[in-house]
Amino acid sequence: MPSAAPYALAVEKEQRWLPGTPADRAAISDPDRFARDLGLFLLALHRVETEDGPRPGLHNWYRADR
Numbered sequence: 001m002p003s004a005a006p007y008a009l010a011v012e013k014e015q016r017w018l019p020g021t022p023a024d025r026a027a028i029s030d031p032d033r034f035a036r037d038l039g040l041f042l043l044a045l046h047r048v049e050t051e052d053g054p055r056p057g058l059h060n061w062y063r064a065d066r
Helices: 005-016 031-046
Strands: none
């Protein structure tokens, strides 16, 4: 549950941001591989071009203000 009314705006967006099942420690059979794959994913995410992305606003807490 959001702790304040404005945070409720982000709940739906965050729940649909990435499809799939959340990571569960019990389901990770190879922690080293999981860590490597997660690191590679984060590096790829960091490389995504954001120039044409959404502008800062209430919907993203004014992040990425240029």
